Amino acid sequence: MPLIAIIEKELRMFFRYPLRVFSAVLVGIVFLLQFVFFGQAVLGGRYSPLLASSTGIGDYPTYALVGYVLWWLSVSPMEAYVWGIRRELQRGTFETNIAAPIRITELLLGLALSWLIMDSVLMMIVFAFGILIFGISLTFSILLKSLPILLLSFLAFLGFGFIFAGLVMMLKHIGPFAQIFEFAMLFFSGVFFPLNVMPKAIIEFSKILPLTHSVTAIRGIFVGKTYAEIAPSITWLLLLVLVYWLVGYILFRWAERITRVMGYGGY
Amino acid sequence: MYAIEVSELRKSYPKKIPLPFRKVEWIEAVKGISFKVKKGELFGLLGPNGAGKTTTIKILTTLLEPSGGTAKILGFDIRKDAREIRKRINLVAEGERTLYWRLSAYENLKYFARIYYIPKSEENERIEGLLKLVGLWERKDDLVMNYSRGMKQRLAIAKALINDPEVLFLDEPTLGLDVQSAIFVREFIRKLVDEQKKTVLLTTHYMAEAEELCDRIAIIDHGKIIALDTPEGLKKLVKGEDVVEIRVRDFSVQKLKNFPWKLAIVREDVERGITTLRGQITEEDLPKVVELLVKSGARILSVEQKEPTLEDVFIKLTGRTLRD
Numbered sequence A: 001m002p003l004i005a006i007i008e009k010e011l012r013m014f015f016r017y018p019l020r021v022f023s024a025v026l027v028g029i030v031f032l033l034q035f036v037f038f039g040q041a042v043l044g045g046r047y048s049p050l051l052a053s054s055t056g057i058g059d060y061p062t063y064a065l066v067g068y069v070l071w072w073l074s075v076s077p078m079e080a081y082v083w084g085i086r087r088e089l090q091r092g093t094f095e096t097n098i099a100a101p102i103r104i105t106e107l108l109l110g111l112a113l114s115w116l117i118m119d120s121v122l123m124m125i126v127f128a129f130g131i132l133i134f135g136i137s138l139t140f141s142i143l144l145k146s147l148p149i150l151l152l153s154f155l156a157f158l159g160f161g162f163i164f165a166g167l168v169m170m171l172k173h174i175g176p177f178a179q180i181f182e183f184a185m186l187f188f189s190g191v192f193f194p195l196n197v198m199p200k201a202i203i204e205f206s207k208i209l210p211l212t213h214s215v216t217a218i219r220g221i222f223v224g225k226t227y228a229e230i231a232p233s234i235t236w237l238l239l240l241v242l243v244y245w246l247v248g249y250i251l252f253r254w255a256e257r258i259t260r261v262m263g264y265g266g267y
Numbered sequence B: 001m002y003a004i005e006v007s008e009l010r011k012s013y014p015k016k017i018p019l020p021f022r023k024v025e026w027i028e029a030v031k032g033i034s035f036k037v038k039k040g041e042l043f044g045l046l047g048p049n050g051a052g053k054t055t056t057i058k059i060l061t062t063l064l065e066p067s068g069g070t071a072k073i074l075g076f077d078i079r080k081d082a083r084e085i086r087k088r089i090n091l092v093a094e095g096e097r098t099l100y101w102r103l104s105a106y107e108n109l110k111y112f113a114r115i116y117y118i119p120k121s122e123e124n125e126r127i128e129g130l131l132k133l134v135g136l137w138e139r140k141d142d143l144v145m146n147y148s149r150g151m152k153q154r155l156a157i158a159k160a161l162i163n164d165p166e167v168l169f170l171d172e173p174t175l176g177l178d179v180q181s182a183i184f185v186r187e188f189i190r191k192l193v194d195e196q197k198k199t200v201l202l203t204t205h206y207m208a209e210a211e212e213l214c215d216r217i218a219i220i221d222h223g224k225i226i227a228l229d230t231p232e233g234l235k236k237l238v239k240g241e242d243v244v245e246i247r248v249r250d251f252s253v254q255k256l257k258n259f260p261w262k263l264a265i266v267r268e269d270v271e272r273g274i275t276t277l278r279g280q281i282t283e284e285d286l287p288k289v290v291e292l293l294v295k296s297g298a299r300i301l302s303v304e305q306k307e308p309t310l311e312d313v314f315i316k317l318t319g320r321t322l323r324d
Ligand SMILES: Nc1ncnc2c1ncn2[C@@H]1O[C@H](COP(=O)(O)OP(=O)(O)OP(=O)(O)O)[C@@H](O)[C@H]1O
Pocket: A262, A263, A265, A266, B013, B014, B027, B028, B029, B047, B048, B049, B050, B051, B052, B053, B054, B055, B056, B094, B205
């Protein structure tokens, strides 16, 4: 299976340098601590009744850890395209791949899956670290119940990221734009503070971001809600999976046509 | 059936991203070229920088959309049957970074075997055979980044053979290689055609390479084919003419522009201020040429008769050298 070959290749290159993996984990952890301590300083302590009343989770580290890990994973496919494809475009390996009979969509999907797997490994470590250092109580059943939601979220994230695949091929360098977008998502998806403190327009906008619903659903599971209780978020996610895969695919085909006129390389 | 059939092929690049409703200017890179390559032939596209060689190869390997004309590879249309074509061809692209430097040679070939849908049962045997063929078997587990330029190119060729292609496209296969590697690559290409009956289309701006290697050569300049023949046939264009090389000091290009003869600068020794000019000049004309040069302020160091080469064909047709 070519898809497996792509994943194998990407993982091999990523894990070839243990120091790089280590530094990636470190960045993940430092970033998390920064936000959690900053958030606690603003809230004036670990537990916030305000947070509890508006989101159901009053314990800030739990609230932030779930949001942070999901945010990181949600931008992973996007990063795969924005940085991964760009790197290959620049080096010329992209054309070597395109020249093969494998479908370009399969190639891109493989790339995004690889990054999602690598980031999942990274985030598992960060998550475990967070659980330990903040003494968050976690049961096996919470983890198990989160898993299907997580997989559904991955599907949505992949579709969402695919929008960027075409843009990168066509525009070559959209890193700065993508970075702004990634950080905007931090604010617009209720990762570090509840969405309902935001203006109404932003709350409405946040609904088209898969991350918003993914975070809400998993936080729900963490406070013991049943699937029935988080059904609205699941429905949203299912809807967004369809929408983003469709929109992403159409946009990509359009960008691909234009790219084939300009050339894949070309700096 | 021809291996490659190109008819009135054109390509213009947009200067900006051609979004709908946006007015963009276009640069013409290939201006209507036609040629046919027979199966088992080694065909060369010879031309200076920017002639449109890479553009042509990218179109024929289905990586780039042509603006006009048609092309068929093994009977398949490049616009409609890209996937069928990709299964049956392969290419060595320009540049040295077309493979993954952070993988070993073996890992690279294994990856490409998979995305070329090589059956798993054949995979290992084929990779071993190819690595032995290009002399990299002993180094198969080293990361490509530690390879020399020549070794990288040999691996790129091995990758290009992974699907046992019927037609092979090579874009400047010896560019930037040391002399020994270049010889290896040239001999290797010749053997592919002679022994494995592959069809090869290569581009080069080294005329000696084209002359030595190719069965037929298309000379391409500014996106047009200006001559197409066997090396011998091409050289007939300058046969019987006297090719002269003149070495001069204090030469200025401005003054050459007004020359009625097609002379080209073939070498410039900036340090010593010596310029070597070359062109077809008859015995009667030679004194006049020398006189004009002297009048322009240049000092003649030597005048020498030379055997005509492909470069003289190019000079005769364009008034420029391939290096210009
Ligand atoms: N992606 C691109 N976008 C715009 N213009 C391009 C692009 N690629 C090539 N060109 C232009 O098209 C012309 C032909 O370029 P091409 O690369 O095909 O020439 P070449 O014969 O391969 O030259 P070289 O010997 O430098 O490799 C040049 O003027 C080049 O600047």
